[in-house]
Amino acid sequence: MNQDPVLVKDWLAAAYAHDLKGNPLQVTILNERIVLFRTRGGVHAFKDLCIHRGAALSLGKVEDDCIVCPYHGWKYDAEGECVKIPQQPARQSIPPKAKAVVYACIEKYGVIWVKFDAASSQDPPVPFYGEFDDPSFQTVHAEPYLLHAAAPRVVENFLDASHLAFVHDGLLGDSNYPEIPDYSVSWEGDRYVSDEIAIYADADGSGQYATIYYTFEILRPLTARLKKVNYANNQVLSMLFTVLPHEERKTTVFALVSRNYALDQPDEYFREFQKRVIEQDAAIVESQRPEELPLDLQAELHLKADRVSIAYRRWLKELGVTYGSDVSVVSQPSFNP
Numbered sequence: 522m523n524q525d526p527v528l529v530k531d532w533l534a535a536a537y538a539h540d541l542k543g544n545p546l547q548v549t550i551l552n553e554r555i556v557l558f559r560t561r562g563g564v565h566a567f568k569d570l571c572i573h574r575g576a577a578l579s580l581g582k583v584e585d586d587c588i589v590c591p592y593h594g595w596k597y598d599a600e601g602e603c604v605k606i607p608q609q610p611a612r613q614s615i616p617p618k619a620k621a622v623v624y625a626c627i628e629k630y631g632v633i634w635v636k637f638d639a640a641s642s643q644d645p646p647v648p649f650y651g652e653f654d655d656p657s658f659q660t661v662h663a664e665p666y667l668l669h670a671a672a673p674r675v676v677e678n679f680l681d682a683s684h685l686a687f688v689h690d691g692l693l694g695d696s697n698y699p700e701i702p703d704y705s706v707s708w709e710g711d712r713y714v715s716d717e718i719a720i721y722a723d724a725d726g727s728g729q730y731a732t733i734y735y736t737f738e739i740l741r742p743l744t745a746r747l748k749k750v751n752y753a754n755n756q757v758l759s760m761l762f763t764v765l766p767h768e769e770r771k772t773t774v775f776a777l778v779s780r781n782y783a784l785d786q787p788d789e790y791f792r793e794f795q796k797r798v799i800e801q802d803a804a805i806v807e808s809q810r811p812e813e814l815p816l817d818l819q820a821e822l823h824l825k826a827d828r829v830s831i832a833y834r835r836w837l838k839e840l841g842v843t844y845g846s847d848v849s850v851v852s853q854p855s856f857n858p
C-alpha cells in the first residue's frame with residue numbers, strides 16, 4: 522500500500538453525489554480501489570474487496586441497505602459486518618472476521634467525501650464552502666475531468682494567476698495585459714489566503730474589458746477556492762476546486778462554480794465554459810516535468826507573482842505530503858567565474 526500519511530487523514534472528494542445512484546460505484550483513491558454505495562442511511566465507502574475470495578464488491582448490488590458480493594452472495598451491512606453467507610444460512614456460523622474494510626464517508630455540497638483514517642476525529646473537517654447554501658448564489662457542478670498529471674500539479678495550476686493571460690487568452694485573460702500586480706499571501710489560522718489580485722481582461726470574449734479581482738484560498742492539500750469579483754457590477758463568481766488523486770499521475774478534477782448573477786442563464790453555459798478552461802489547462806499540466814510537484818523551493822524558479830504557489834509548495838512540505846510531490850532536492854547549477 523502506497524498511501525500518503527497526510528492525505529489519509531483528510532477528506533478527499535470521491536464522486537459527485539448525483540453520480541451515485543442505485544448501483545455501487547468503484548473509485549480508485551490513492552492507488553486503492555474503493556466501492557461507494559448508497560443506502561437509506563446515506564453514503565458509504567468500503568475497500569472494494571470481499572474478504573472471502575477478493576472479488577470486487579462494486580460488481581455486486583445494494584439490497585436491504587446492504588452490499589452483496591457478486592461472487593458468492595455474502596452480504597455486508599452499512600457498518601461492514603457480514604450478515605449473511607448464503608452457503609451456510611445460520612447467522613451464528615458467520616465467522617467474526619467476515620467484515621469489510623470501512624472508511625469514513627459523507628455527502629456535502631453534492632460531493633461524496635471519503636477519509637481513509639476513520640478513527641481520527643481531530644482531523645480537519647470537509648472544507649467550508651458557504652456559497653453552496655447561500656440563496657443568492659447558484660452552483661453548478663462542472664463535469665469531472667480526468668488528467669494524466671499529479672494532483673498537486675493540478676491544484677497549483679488552479680492557484681496560478683499568471684497563466685490566465687496565456688493559456689486562457691480571450692477566455693479568462695488577455696495576453697496584452699500579462700502583468701500581475703504585487704500582492705501577498707497570509708496564513709489565516711487554517712488556510713492560506715491571497716490579497717485581491719486585479720486581472721484586466723475581456724473576460725468572456727464579448728469585447729467588454731473589466732477588472733476582475735481574484736482571491737485565492739488554499740484550504741487543504743487538495744482543495745482550494747477562488748472568488749472573483751467585478752466591483753463595477755458586484756458580480757461574484759466563486760469556485761470550490763478539489764481533486765481526487767487516483768494514482769500518482771492520474772487525477773480527477775471536481776469544480777463547483779457558484780455565481781450571484783445570470784441566475785436565469787442555463788447552468789449548461791457555465792458547465793461548458795468550465796470544460797473549455799480545463800481542456801486548455803490539461804495540455805499544459807500534463808506536459809510539466811517533473812510530473813510530481815517539486816516541494817523544494819530551490820527547484821524551479823519563482824517570481825513575486827508566484828506567491829500563492831510558493832505558499833502551496835511550502836505548506837505541502839510542512840505537512841509532509843509526499844503523494845504526487847517531488848521531495849528530492851535538485852541542486853542548482855553553479856558557475857565559477
Ligand code: FES
Pocket residue numbers: 571572573574575576590591592593594595
Ligand atoms: Fe465475495 Fe465469495 S468472494 S462472496
Ligand code: CO
Pocket residue numbers: 678679684688689798802
Ligand atoms: Co487554467
